[in-house]
Amino acid sequence: MAVSLIGQLLPPLPSPSKQTTTSATFSQLQQIAKNPNPKPILFSNILSLALTLTLNSPSPSFAIPSLNSQSSPQLPPTTPFTQSKFLELGLENGKIRPCPSINPGCVSTNAKSSSFAFPWIIPENSTENAVQQLQEAILKTQKNAKIEVVEDTPNGKYLQAEVDGGFGRDVLEFLVKGDVVTYRSMAMKVTYVYPFTTAIGDSKGQEERLKKIIDQLGWYAPSFDSME
Numbered sequence: 001m002a003v004s005l006i007g008q009l010l011p012p013l014p015s016p017s018k019q020t021t022t023s024a025t026f027s028q029l030q031q032i033a034k035n036p037n038p039k040p041i042l043f044s045n046i047l048s049l050a051l052t053l054t055l056n057s058p059s060p061s062f063a064i065p066s067l068n069s070q071s072s073p074q075l076p077p078t079t080p081f082t083q084s085k086f087l088e089l090g091l092e093n094g095k096i097r098p099c100p101s102i103n104p105g106c107v108s109t110n111a112k113s114s115s116f117a118f119p120w121i122i123p124e125n126s127t128e129n130a131v132q133q134l135q136e137a138i139l140k141t142q143k144n145a146k147i148e149v150v151e152d153t154p155n156g157k158y159l160q161a162e163v164d165g166g167f168g169r170d171v172l173e174f175l176v177k178g179d180v181v182t183y184r185s186m187a188m189k190v191t192y193v194y195p196f197t198t199a200i201g202d203s204k205g206q207e208e209r210l211k212k213i214i215d216q217l218g219w220y221a222p223s224f225d226s227m228e
Contacts, residue, residue: 087100087103087186089160089173090158090160091153091155091158091175094154095155095175096108096109096110096173096175096183096184097184098110098111098112098113098184099113099114100186101114103186105165105170105186105187105206106186106187107185107186107206107207108184108185109182109183110184115206119180119182119183119222120181120217120219120221121180121181121219121220122176122178122180122219123218123219124179127178130176131150131176133217134159134174134213135150137213138161138163138172140216141213141216142172142213143163143164144163144164146162147159148161153175155175156175156176156177157175157176157177158173158175159172159173159174159176160172160173160174162188163209165188166187166205167187167189168188168189169188169189170186170187170188171188172184172185173186183210185206187205187206
C-alpha cells in the first residue's frame with residue numbers, strides 16, 4: 001500500500017544515469033516502503049522526497065521565438081521624396097550612372113539620362129597624368145571641394161568629389177579610360193515644395209560647374225552646338 005501511495009504522490013522518475021541524486025533518493029524510498037507500520041511522519045518524508053525528485057528532475061525547455069529572428073524586409077522607396085533620400089553613387093556595371101528621374105539637378109554622360117552631356121576627350125599629351133590634372137582643376141574651380149575617392153577599376157580610373165552646391169553638397173563622379181572621360185555632376189539634396197511632387201531645380205548649375213572644370217583643363221568637350 002505504501003508503494004502504491006508513493007507512486008501516486010511522486011512524478012515519473014528520470015533515468016538514473018542522468019541524475020545521481022535521484023538514485024540515492026529512490027533507495028531511501030524503497031527502505032521506507034518496506035516498513036509495515038508507517039508512522040504519520042512518513043507522509044511528510046514522502047512529500048519532501050517527492051519535492052526533491054521534482055526539483056532535481058530536468059525541466060522541459062520551451063522554445064521562445066526571438067523578436068529578431070525574422071527581420072522585416074526593407075521596402076523600396078515609393079515616393080519621389082523618399083527616393084531622393086537614396087541616391088546611389090559609384091559605377092553601375094562599370095559605367096557612370098544616369099541621373100535619377102527624381103533629381104533635376106544633375107548632368108550625366110550616361111545615355112539614359114534626360115540631362116545628357118557628351119564625354120570629354122583628353123589631349124594626347126595629357127593622358128598619362130589626366131586624373132591628377134582633373135583633381136587639380138576640381139580643387140581650383142569649386143567651393144570647398146574635397147576628393148573622396150580615387151581608385152582603379154577594371155573599367156578605368158574612378159574619381160569622386162564633393163563640392164558646395166546651391167542647396168547643400170553636390171557630388172562629382174568621373175571615369176577616366178584611355179583618352180575619354182565620362183562623368184556625372186549631381187545635387188545630393190533634392191528640394192520639394194508641398195504638395196507638389198516635382199523637385200525644384202534644373203541642370204544649369206551642374207552644366208556651369210562642368211564648364212569651369214573643362215575650361216581649366218583645356219580638354220575637348222563636344223556639344224550639340226559644335227556638331228552643327
